[in-house]
Amino acid sequence: MVPVGACLGLSAVLFAIGLVGFLGRRNIILMLVSVEVMLNAVNVSLAAFSQHLHDPRGQVMALFVIAVAAAEAAVGLGLVLALGRNRPEVSVEDLTQLKW
Amino acid sequence: MAMASLAGQTAFYYLAAVSVASATLAVTRRNPVHSMLWVLALFLHVAGIFLLAGAEFLAAVQVIVYAGAILVFYLFFLMLLDLPREIAGPRFGAHWPTCAAIGVGFAALAWYARDPGLLPVAQLVTVGGPPLGTLTAIGRTLFTQFVLPFEIASLILLAAIVGAVVVAKRKTGS
Numbered sequence: 001m002v003p004v005g006a007c008l009g010l011s012a013v014l015f016a017i018g019l020v021g022f023l024g025r026r027n028i029i030l031m032l033v034s035v036e037v038m039l040n041a042v043n044v045s046l047a048a049f050s051q052h053l054h055d056p057r058g059q060v061m062a063l064f065v066i067a068v069a070a071a072e073a074a075v076g077l078g079l080v081l082a083l084g085r086n087r088p089e090v091s092v093e094d095l096t097q098l099k100w
Numbered sequence: 101m102a103m104a105s106l107a108g109q110t111a112f113y114y115l116a117a118v119s120v121a122s123a124t125l126a127v128t129r130r131n132p133v134h135s136m137l138w139v140l141a142l143f144l145h146v147a148g149i150f151l152l153a154g155a156e157f158l159a160a161v162q163v164i165v166y167a168g169a170i171l172v173f174y175l176f177f178l179m180l181l182d183l184p185r186e187i188a189g190p191r192f193g194a195h196w197p198t199c200a201a202i203g204v205g206f207a208a209l210a211w212y213a214r215d216p217g218l219l220p221v222a223q224l225v226t227v228g229g230p231p232l233g234t235l236t237a238i239g240r241t242l243f244t245q246f247v248l249p250f251e252i253a254s255l256i257l258l259a260a261i262v263g264a265v266v267v268a269k270r271k272t273g274s
Contacts, residue, residue: 010116012210020203021127024196047153067253071260078264
């Protein structure tokens with residue numbers, strides 16, 4: 001039995017770490033990995049609520065989150081591959097064509 | 101019973117501490133491969149937290165899909181990187197203090213929202229169904245109440261596969 005408040009606190013801290021990684025890192029692959037960390041943080045809180053409310057729906061939602069994370073990884077890394085074909089370095093600071 | 105509870109608490113705080121530490125290391129390491137290995141540690145410890153929260157099937161999926169499939173996928177893509185140049189460059193953009201402030205602010209906000217007074221009260225359901233978190237309970241919910249979202253998820257995965265191929269395909273001809 002895990003205290004739900006502690007689980008939610010852990011989820012908040014993990015999400016914040018992922019947020020810092022997503023906003024701050026220069027490498028685009030590590031930005032995508034930070035998104036995975038954030039999704040995992042959400043799954044922790046879904047599992048905690050599922051246990052707290054004795055309801056399996058939270059875990060089903062977490063399964064959907066995992067499915068969407070897999071889809072996001074496939075599309076995101078496909079974009080990185082298309083990007084890396086034109087320029088070997090995958091640093092977000094060099095990708096300024098859409099900046100005005 | 102009290103001893104089992106104490107062991108559970110200890111295990112939870114161990115897993116939580118290691119999760120936070122490995123997530124921090126993952127987003128701050130200079131070498132992307134080291135980052136990936138710390139993310140692997142994070143995923144495995146989060147699977148342990150799922151086990152403690154009674155979500156056995158979710159823990160198995162976490163290890164198989166996240167640690168087994170998605171992470172290996174990311175590691176493959178790291179092979180495309182110019183690793184020495186990546187290690188030589190700065191890890192964070194010039195705006196990293198803003199990012200750290202946003203992260204701390206978000207964590208403080210979410211920590212405040214975690215106030216137990218705001219939590220919904222657990223209703224004690226004593227239906228004689230399968231225990232929570234087992235494959236039976238998950239499958240029963242997934243294929244009755246959530247059957248439409250389940251099919252939509254399969255469509256999303258199909259679209260992602262096709263989309264990844266289309267996006268990453270080398271343009272040939274005109």
